[in-house]
Amino acid sequence: MSYHVNEKGFYGKFGGAYVPEMLYPNVEELRQNYLRIIQEPDFQEELQHLLKDYVGRPTPLYFAPRLSEKYNTKVYLKREDLNHTGAHKINNTIGQVLLAKRLGKTRIIAETGAGQHGVATATVCALMGLECIVYMGEVDIERQAPNVARMKMLGARVVPATSGSKTLKDATNEAIRDWINNPEDTYYIIGSVVGPHPYPDMVARFQAVISEEMRVQLLEKEGTELPTYVVACVGGGSNAAGAFYHFLDELEVQLIAVEAAGKGIDSGESAATSILGRDGIIHGSRTLLMQTVDGQVTEPYSISAGLDYPGVGPLHAHLFESKRARFMSATDDEALQAVLELTRLEGIIPALETAHALAVLERLQAKPDETVIINLSGRGDKDLSTYLKHFHFDEQ
């Protein structure tokens, strides 16, 4: 079984490029050029230089002693939260902006949910001196205000998406419409492993640096490159794709994808796509999708804006169907508890998205001699107002 994209852009039956003809030339231009450009020595040189000196890679693989003690196993945290801009998202935006420049594009658009991808895009656009427009759901603009402020500070224009659930899905629709209307000068930096081929593969490749480093770092610490478990949260699934990438063909490594259950799988307010979704098409890709019997996309819910998405990347749909990855989920409350736990045990405040991955640690029942790597995809600064309110610290 292959877990990599085939020459037609599919992972098993999932993936492809189901785009209107208006987008065909853009997507095709990218498909024909992305591998060639990424492999060019001067591209790699510039990418590696920026990842090291600008982003701050490699990020540490931190052995978490108190968390390990509590769960009686060996827990390592891959510190993507220590990247410049505070999450893994910049690994991808650096790569794509370099690609956009080589394709001669001058205007950059992006969608964002939690705002981490928006900030990471605005950051690289400032760095490269490119115009930047970020689409963001109206609801998300409200609940992720610090990131909106950062994007504006960086010179990006933040455009509210006001249709549908006014969250990540709708922001993506608006970004795609912008691209249809501006086919010549515009490059669309998608922030997750979603969208038409080649985006899922391209984004996974740029995020793959996470698992590449994990292997080297774990070898130093444990004498083996292979952990027992790799755990990551999944909305669209970019941090999970990066954390899983170099372990996909190492079948003894258990890959754990954690979705947002929202208020509970059966509550009607959830974003657990692998359980609630069916084979369908969203944003140019065939994948698992939350939808009605009639094929209308349903509005997901999660307290975490970054996981509030009705689909999942086609790679993950394939990992789910082929049972290569185990899918779990965590509710809003479980995620919030995990935030407090990590904060008080290790002195690290994680993002709400990331906390979903931490929340399944107890249920994993890992043994004392096993190793668990949790991809700590982002830091919690953007979520502080939610945390203060939920834990009533603002009343103390």
Added chain:
Amino acid sequence: MNNRIKSLFAQKQKGLLSVYFTAGFPSLNDTETVILELEKNGVDLIEVGMPFSDPLADGPTIQASSTVALKNGMTISKLFEQLKDIRQKTQIPLVLMGYLNPVMQYGVERFCQKCAEVGIDGIILPDLPLREYVEDYKELFEKYNLSKVFLITPQTPEARIREIDSHSNGFIYMVSSASTTGKTAGLAEQSQVYFQRVAGMQLQNPGVIGFGIHDKETFAAACNHASGAIIGSAFVKALQQEGSLQENISSFIQSIKN
């Protein structure tokens, strides 16, 4: 087998007026009234929109009409029910237009079969790519005598236009400029160059121009370069005016034709 789209283009090569509306809008059961009224006012071809929650290629007007239609309870099953006696009342060519996901959930073969049963002549699914159509669905569409209509744009390379032409059977939908539906900036200079380029290619399928066609002037301009033109958003807007559905349809179509 007779296909009304092919018969239409065999009879009429110039000045064809095609109109799009969203099924289930303004009210759930307006579908038949709108079709019959359009025919009465001399429209040549009708595109019936199957509403979708996430219409990527559409601008605000058609998005909003889709949202209303879905709230009204429109579904593909409901639409086929509404159309089941339509061929006893009119022989105007009917094309269903929508996005792939709802059709996929309905079942593509079941969908094609139902189309044939109620008398649909053609299908437009903008997000069904040419390759997937040819590999997975072409045989099915042909089995049920359905014309598959593809879009081309000013950015579509010549080789691809020829490939699309070879797999089309009905007409080619020429998107006037790089845009979602409902832009009213008029037809730009570059569009004229593109229309002439396509006209010069001597394709086997006739071309019909759509996107941005919203009044008498833009309709006439488009007709100079192709067999006809398609009006969508402007018509959907007209349906929202005060007054009866019949009056709104009649006055809008007459404003285009006269």
